[in-house]
Amino acid sequence: MAETNGHSRTNGQHYVGTRTVRPDGMDKVTGRARFGADFNLPGQLIGRVLRSPHPHARIIAIDTSKALALPGVKAIITRDDFADQPSEFIPAGEMMMNYKDVVRNVMAREKALYEGHPVAAVAATSTAIARKALKLIDVTYEVLPHVIDVVLAMRPGAPLLHDDLFTAGVEPRPDKPSNIAKRVEIKLGDVEAGFKKADVVVEREFKTAPVHQGYIEPHAALATVSEDGATELWTTTQGHFIVRAHCARLLGLDMGKVRVTATEIGGGFGGKTVVYLEPLAIALSRKAKRPVKMVMSREEVFKASGPTSGATVRVKMGATKDGKFVAGFAELKYQAGAFQGSPVQPGVMCAYAPYDIENVHVIGYDVVSNRPKVAAYRAPGAPISEYAVESVVDEIAKKLGLDPIELRMMNAAREGTKAAYGPKFGPIGLEETLNAIKKTEHWNTPLRKWQGRGVASGFWFNIGGETTVSLTVNEDGTISLMAGTPDIGGLRASLTSVVADELGVPYDKVRSIIGDTGSLGFNFLTGGSRSAFSGSMAIVEAAKQIKADLCARACKLWEAKPDQVEFKDGAVRPLGALGEKVKPMTVADFAKTAGKTGGPIGGVGRINAQGAGPSFGTHLVDLEVDPETGRATILRYTVAQDAGRALHPAYVEGQYQGGAVQGIGWALNEEYVYGDDGKLQNAGFLDYRMPVASDVPMIDAILVEVANPKHPYGVRGVGETPIVPPLGAIANAMENATGIRFTELPMSPPKVLKALKDKGLNRA
Amino acid sequence: MARVVLVGNLAQVTGGVAEFDLSATSVQQLFRQLGELHPALAPHLESGVAVAIDGQIFQDALLEPIRADSEVFLLPQIAGG
Numbered sequence: 001m002a003e004t005n006g007h008s009r010t011n012g013q014h015y016v017g018t019r020t021v022r023p024d025g026m027d028k029v030t031g032r033a034r035f036g037a038d039f040n041l042p043g044q045l046i047g048r049v050l051r052s053p054h055p056h057a058r059i060i061a062i063d064t065s066k067a068l069a070l071p072g073v074k075a076i077i078t079r080d081d082f083a084d085q086p087s088e089f090i091p092a093g094e095m096m097m098n099y100k101d102v103v104r105n106v107m108a109r110e111k112a113l114y115e116g117h118p119v120a121a122v123a124a125t126s127t128a129i130a131r132k133a134l135k136l137i138d139v140t141y142e143v144l145p146h147v148i149d150v151v152l153a154m155r156p157g158a159p160l161l162h163d164d165l166f167t168a169g170v171e172p173r174p175d176k177p178s179n180i181a182k183r184v185e186i187k188l189g190d191v192e193a194g195f196k197k198a199d200v201v202v203e204r205e206f207k208t209a210p211v212h213q214g215y216i217e218p219h220a221a222l223a224t225v226s227e228d229g230a231t232e233l234w235t236t237t238q239g240h241f242i243v244r245a246h247c248a249r250l251l252g253l254d255m256g257k258v259r260v261t262a263t264e265i266g267g268g269f270g271g272k273t274v275v276y277l278e279p280l281a282i283a284l285s286r287k288a289k290r291p292v293k294m295v296m297s298r299e300e301v302f303k304a305s306g307p308t309s310g311a312t313v314r315v316k317m318g319a320t321k322d323g324k325f326v327a328g329f330a331e332l333k334y335q336a337g338a339f340q341g342s343p344v345q346p347g348v349m350c351a352y353a354p355y356d357i358e359n360v361h362v363i364g365y366d367v368v369s370n371r372p373k374v375a376a377y378r379a380p381g382a383p384i385s386e387y388a389v390e391s392v393v394d395e396i397a398k399k400l401g402l403d404p405i406e407l408r409m410m411n412a413a414r415e416g417t418k419a420a421y422g423p424k425f426g427p428i429g430l431e432e433t434l435n436a437i438k439k440t441e442h443w444n445t446p447l448r449k450w451q452g453r454g455v456a457s458g459f460w461f462n463i464g465g466e467t468t469v470s471l472t473v474n475e476d477g478t479i480s481l482m483a484g485t486p487d488i489g490g491l492r493a494s495l496t497s498v499v500a501d502e503l504g505v506p507y508d509k510v511r512s513i514i515g516d517t518g519s520l521g522f523n524f525l526t527g528g529s530r531s532a533f534s535g536s537m538a539i540v541e542a543a544k545q546i547k548a549d550l551c552a553r554a555c556k557l558w559e560a561k562p563d564q565v566e567f568k569d570g571a572v573r574p575l576g577a578l579g580e581k582v583k584p585m586t587v588a589d590f591a592k593t594a595g596k597t598g599g600p601i602g603g604v605g606r607i608n609a610q611g612a613g614p615s616f617g618t619h620l621v622d623l624e625v626d627p628e629t630g631r632a633t634i635l636r637y638t639v640a641q642d643a644g645r646a647l648h649p650a651y652v653e654g655q656y657q658g659g660a661v662q663g664i665g666w667a668l669n670e671e672y673v674y675g676d677d678g679k680l681q682n683a684g685f686l687d688y689r690m691p692v693a694s695d696v697p698m699i700d701a702i703l704v705e706v707a708n709p710k711h712p713y714g715v716r717g718v719g720e721t722p723i724v725p726p727l728g729a730i731a732n733a734m735e736n737a738t739g740i741r742f743t744e745l746p747m748s749p750p751k752v753l754k755a756l757k758d759k760g761l762n763r764a
Numbered sequence: 765m766a767r768v769v770l771v772g773n774l775a776q777v778t779g780g781v782a783e784f785d786l787s788a789t790s791v792q793q794l795f796r797q798l799g800e801l802h803p804a805l806a807p808h809l810e811s812g813v814a815v816a817i818d819g820q821i822f823q824d825a826l827l828e829p830i831r832a833d834s835e836v837f838l839l840p841q842i843a844g845g
Contacts, residue, residue, distance in 0.1 A: 089811060168773075169773045169776065171776055183773075184772055184773055184840075185772060185773070213845075268845075269845055270844070271845075345772075345840045346840075348772075349839070349840070349842075376843070376845035377845050379845065380844060380845050421771060421837075422769060422771040422839060423816035423818075423820075423821065423835070423837045423839075424818075424819040424835075425819060426819050426820065461821065461842045461844075463823065463842055463843055464823070465823065465843075466824075527843060527844050527845055528844025528845070530844070608824055608825065610820070610821075610822050610823070610825055611820060710820065717844075719844075719845075720844050720845060
């Protein structure tokens with residue numbers, strides 16, 4: 001095993017970098033693992049939500065009297081049960097969200113702003129009674145004109161969602177409200193001068209559809225509030241500390257009185273970084289004085305939890321005849337949903353990040369419309385803008401007669417490259433991923449008619465953030481690890497390996513759990529590819545404390561000086577002549593006599609992790625188009641991505657494969673379909689077509705490891721980047737298969753078939 | 765003096781001034797000096813910006829040191845999904 005930043009070692013017990021058995025695996029394959037909807041309490045009520053049938057309507061009155069009179073109904077909440085919140089922005093996933101909007105999103109206030117917007121909620125003794133009660137709630141609406149499309153929403157005279165929304169980021173401040181919440185931009189160099197140097201310029205407009213994260217487990221929450229206000233909540237979330245903060249704020253609770261437990265989670269991908277049911281369940285429980293359980297249906301998940309933005313993107317790039325990129329312009333218009341806060345800012349910053357270009361100008365607009373408020377989705381905002389740029393890069397390669405990998409290699413960002421968003425990159429691995437792809441047998445395999453091959457690269461920043469872990473040495477020498485970031489993609493396995501290596505104990509002697517908010521210090525959420533990066537850094541800190549403590553105890557026991565002992569290979573070892581008098585003491589030896597040498601042994605790592613290393617990836621895909629149906633079948637797919645160092649290679653590969661599959665769905669099939677009535681037409685997995693196992697081949701994963709010098713093991717986050725390249729790679733493969741440049745996602749069979757017919761390429 | 769660059773919309777608050785030479789030796793000092801030069805910037809700095817010091821991005825790191833020859837960029841905060 002290679003040494004990385006000095007943290008791979010011990011006496012043969014090297015678990016970091018190996019494919020250890022997942023600690024949560026047995027429970028998951030036997031059905032014993034408890035997800036959000038598996039939790040129940042004695043005497044619990046069932047909560048259900050009444051949702052707006054209208055995409056845009058003023059709420060004139062809500063009469064709950066008939067529903068309250070129904071036997072079995074124990075509580076009903078409406079907008080009157082939530083105090084209004086001042087305008088204050090908070091981080092929510094990659095976006096900033098305003099508490100004034102959060103309180104209106106969890107429960108409609110003046111207006112319902114999308115079909116499915118909560119208007120009231122009921123707690124009753126059974127699901128049937130709760131459903132019946134919802135029908136008895138009388139809501140008087142004044143139906144208003146709606147707007148769904150982002151471009152239409154930007155036009156003067158479009159139905160206005162918020163009469164107090166004035167476009168930020170433009171000077172002078174507009175004197176009229178609009179649906180354009182914000183204009184953002186980045187500039188580097190002189191883009192117009194850059195285009196003058198170009199021998200070839202390609203300009204295209206692209207459209208992408210909003211897509212849902214598609215986590216298999218719907219939102220679920222169980223809350224109980226005691227008479228003294230002490231609140232317990234079990235919920236499926238990417239960040240239970242964030243849930244606690246939001247609920248305390250929205251309901252006027254002391255944070256210390258709210259204990260939130262993150263259940264096992266069946267996927268989140270960014271969509272479980274915000275609150276929907278949680279404040280409703282607490283408010284209902286507080287009112288009913290009984291536990292309340294709430295679970296969304298799949299239809300509710302689609303209609304009322306955040307997808308990511310759909311967008312319109314215009315890209316213009318210029319290159320010299322020898323292939324050097326000299327200018328890049330882009331204009332991004334992202335749907336935010338009913339409230340401001342789309343991921344357009346990171347979309348702007350990521351658009352040209354993979355390339356070394358002197359002149360860049362990217363403008364973005366954050367636009368509200370009558371759709372559910374968007375939530376984060378892996379590398380939020382980046383897949384959209386980078387898809388458009390990667391498509392144009394391929395067109396430039398064609399115009400210049402250059403190999404698309406060679407063109408990317410020629411312009412690739414490297415250590416020292418000034419990113420379009422400002423700073424210079426440190427050590428990064430884009431070039432290595434391009435090289436890895438070029439060396440594959442896949443790249444060199446011939447294709448047949450109607451088959452096409454596409455390549456694209458992608459980037460995401462990665463983050464660190466506030467993290468706490470605790471390590472406890474138990475009396476028998478086993479180790480308990482408590483982390484505070486929900487385990488979505490193998491966190492416990494990865495961190496367990498780090499603990500085992502740091503303390504020199506066998507992997508199976510470390511048991512890892514995710515602690516609740518009452519058991520551990522603050523943790524930011526699992527997102528931004530941060531949990532394994534930050535958690536492993538915090539473990540190193542906690543383990544240092546334990547090692548220092550054990551060395552100190554050994555000095556006392558052996559009547560030695562600090563420089564006569566060292567912690568190595570799982571034991572405190574005497575140095576020099578002392579070694580002739582005493583024998584090394586293992587962690588387990590100290591555990592047995594902990595009470596006699598100072599008491600319990602443990603460490604707590606509390607850090608605000610910095611030094612996240614950016615991650616780049618390159619994807620290669622082969623597909624075949626059926627000219628009679630327009631259906632594209634993915635034949636082969638290879639991902640190469642820089643992981644810095646893979647703590648657990650199988651889980652890193654899983655992240656690569658999962659991102660690729662989600663990207664395949666985004667590129668080929670997934671979309672929200674709205675009718676003219678502003679209502680979602682495909683709120684279920686039968687009509688919202690996500691890839692299933694039979695749709696995709698085995699995704700080959702290549703682990704590129706360019707160590708992150710800021711991390712003790714060299715780790716970079718890996719979860720976000722894999723969803724960035726697939727959209728561009730598949731669009732490029734489609735062009736190579738059909739000769740048609742598709743500029744609208746998804747490239748679903750009806751669209752492809754129409755394009756083939758228009759070109760006279762359809763056989764039927 | 766560290767060279768400090770405002771990225772994106774922040775320069776709108778300073779009337780278009782995007783580059784500064786400042787004597788700050790920490791992020792906290794940097795924010796204080798920028799806030800004194802352009803009081804309208806202060807609330808934006810308080811609400812959270814990322815700071816790239818010599819290529820390394822830091823978030824919520826008031827005590828991070830800045831060298832006299834450092835190149836510093838103030839960016840929108842970054843998180844993820």
